[in-house]
Amino acid sequence: MKDGTQTMTGEETARQRKPRSPNAPPNANGHHVSAVPAKNSDIVYQDLRRDIISMKLVPGTAIHEKEITQRYGISRTPVREAVLRLAEDRLIDVIPKSGTFVARIPLSMVREAIVARHALEAVTVREATLKASESQFMELGAIIQRQRERAEAGEEEAFHKADDDFHAAIAAAGRLAGIWDLIQQIRIQIERYRRLTLPQPGRMLKVVGEHEAILDAMKRREPDEAVNCMAYHLNKLQLDIAVFRDLWPNYFLFDPALDSELLAN
Amino acid sequence: MKDGTQTMTGEETARQRKPRSPNAPPNANGHHVSAVPAKNSDIVYQDLRRDIISMKLVPGTAIHEKEITQRYGISRTPVREAVLRLAEDRLIDVIPKSGTFVARIPLSMVREAIVARHALEAVTVREATLKASESQFMELGAIIQRQRERAEAGEEEAFHKADDDFHAAIAAAGRLAGIWDLIQQIRIQIERYRRLTLPQPGRMLKVVGEHEAILDAMKRREPDEAVNCMAYHLNKLQLDIAVFRDLWPNYFLFDPALDSELLAN
DNA sequence: TCGAATTTTCTGGTATACAAGATATATCTA
DNA sequence: TAGATATATCTTGTATACCAGAAAATTCGA
Structure with missing residues (x-):
């Protein structure tokens, strides 16, 4: 429709600018840390x-840009930016000229996210088992101890923070910190589902x-055993679609092919 | 089935709207397919x-929103949207009040992306080996044949398209199409690196x-063997940082910790 | 009363203008 | 001439106005 977008060869850079050195290098991590x-x-x-993610805004809720605009006292532009980013994360659906809504949870994607997480955490823990230093072992032990204290105190939020830290530290020990970012991204899809599972006592x-x-x-430097333990750990979260379909039918997006799939397993 | 969605923390939703049914359901896939x-x-x-990705715009190149605006005959808003999305993909760096530039290739991330891809393709091919139907085997065979024809004709682009299709079909056969989307996202980081490797004759x-x-x-329904073959296939792409550091020092972002890492291996 | 056509009101997509900071250029001083 | 200061000109971030399309509300016709 428009032009052919052809063109643009080298002379794109009519003038080279020097990205000045003493600047916050766009952090390798996921999201803004700089000053x-x-x-x-x-x-x-x-x-x-x-x-x-916390299900305070449940799937199907309408998002009104204008209302957010007023609540924050800002204009539509930055609000729209945020909305678009969330749309890319598949957390909201933008329907042109109609409205934007909190996305329903696609159960098929939850299932695949669980599989993907398993695969990625397996490699990180394997690499960590091979490469971790003594100090990193001690750090992992410290995180576990902190997590135990929070568990005994019943501080759920701090507990989950320590849980995150543990997995992140394993990835770092395996020199695969970037993969942890990927796992976190995948977990977004799983997290809303997990929040609906009832907290089990003593969990x-x-x-x-x-x-x-x-x-x-x-x-003990036993990679296979470490992977097994990790798999057992992650397997705590199972996909039990029947229950949720009955309890919150409107929160999920059902893939017809998924049913037979899960029944077969 | 009307309605829906009631509920929720009330003051957030001033007025409920009904997301009409006959609409393009925000495709489960990765990116807009609808009409x-x-x-x-x-x-x-x-x-x-x-x-x-094709390195037509090399790392460090300045991106001038205004120039793009003129080239396409559109305003800054949609251009800016595109730029922000690319920034999230880590393909460009936006430096506030200064400029936006094609991002350098972080070698440490390339290394991790290769590892992550291995892990994910391993599970897809394993699941596919267990679940694929006869018709899916035939389809895979057809794709391979198409790829051979393109290879013999020397049509590189069509060849790579068939290559993509093959891997995508495997993921689909394993009922893990969503993971293929994830793999593609990871591959973006690897692709620019791969483009710099010289095409080897007969490859x-x-x-x-x-x-x-x-x-x-x-x-033959041998999952382990299939995984091995896949690993061998993917291992063709190795990370040889020394060469590229000398040839195109400005294209990469070097992680000091990475050097010793790779030398150790 | 019911249904279809029309109008009204919302939405997201786009265009444009302005503001604030960073870089580059020009100017001034010694 | 060399260095420091001031100015001009970039950049991205934000605010605001307008448009077209879709959904809901209304009116009109039988």
Whole structure:
């Protein structure tokens, strides 16, 4: 329709500019850490993201850009930026000229996300088992201890923070910190599903025990065993679609092919 | 089935709207497939992405929003949208109040991307080996044949398209199509690196042979062997940083920790 | 009363203008 | 001439206005 977009060869760079050296190198991590004042769009993005993941905004909820605009006292542009980013994360659906809504949870994607996470955590723990240093083992032990304290205190949020730290530290020990970023991205899809599972009594302490088993296997430098422990640990989250379909039918997007799939397994 | 969605923390939703049924369900796949006219921002995004991945726009090149604006005859808003999406893909760096540039290739991330791809393709091919139907085997065979024809004709682009199709079909056969989307996202990071490797004579036909080996193992329903063949196939791309550091020092971002890492291996 | 056509009101997509900071250029001083 | 200062000109970030399309509300016709 428009032009052919052809063109553009080398002379694109009519004038070379020197990205000055003493600048915040676009952090390799996932998201803004630097000292620059957070952009408004980032604030809106993170707030919305948190509320969606925590199911405070349930699937199907309409997102009104204008209302957000007023609530934050900013214009539509940064709000729109945040909305678009969330759309790319598949957390909201933007329907042109109609509205934007919190996305329903695609169960088929949850299933695949669980599989993908398994595969990726397997490699990180394997590499970590092979490469971790003594100090990294000690750090992992410290994280487990912190997690146990939080579990006994019943501080769920701090407990989950320690859980995250443990897995992140394993990836770092395996020199695969970037893969942890990927795992976190995948977990977004799983997280909303997980929030709907009822907290089982004594679960937190069990998790601590499983973490200890993983660390023990790592210390013995037994990669296969470490992978097994990790798989057992992650398998705690199973996909039980029948229950959720009955309880919250409107929260999910059902893939007809998925049913027979899961029944077959 | 009307309605829906009631609920929720009330003050957030001033007024409930009903997401009409007969609409393009935000495709489960990765990126817009529907029949809606492509937005300008999508066009710019895909064009820029293609040019960056193909190294037509080399790392460090300045991206001038205004110039793109004129070239496409559109305003800054959609251009900016495309730029922001590419920034999230880590293909460009946006430096506030200064400029936006094609991102350098972080070698440490390339290394991790290769590892992650291995892990994910391993599970897809394993699942496919267990679940694939006869018709899916035939389809895979057809793709291989098409790829051979393109290889013999020396049509590199069509060859790579068939290569993609083969891997995608395997993921689909394993009922893990969503993971293929993930693999593609990971591959973006690897692709620019791969483009710098010199095309080796006869490589295309070798790839076809490796694909055949994978398919044979799948047909024999030997998951481990299929995974091995896949690993061999993917291992063709090795990370040889020394060469590239000398040839195109400005294209890469070097992680000091990475050197010792690779030398140790 | 019911259904179809029309109008009204919402939405997201786009264009444009302005603001704030960073870089490059020009100017001034010694 | 060399260095430092001031100015001009870039850049991205934000605010605002307008447009077209879709959904809902309304009106009109039988």
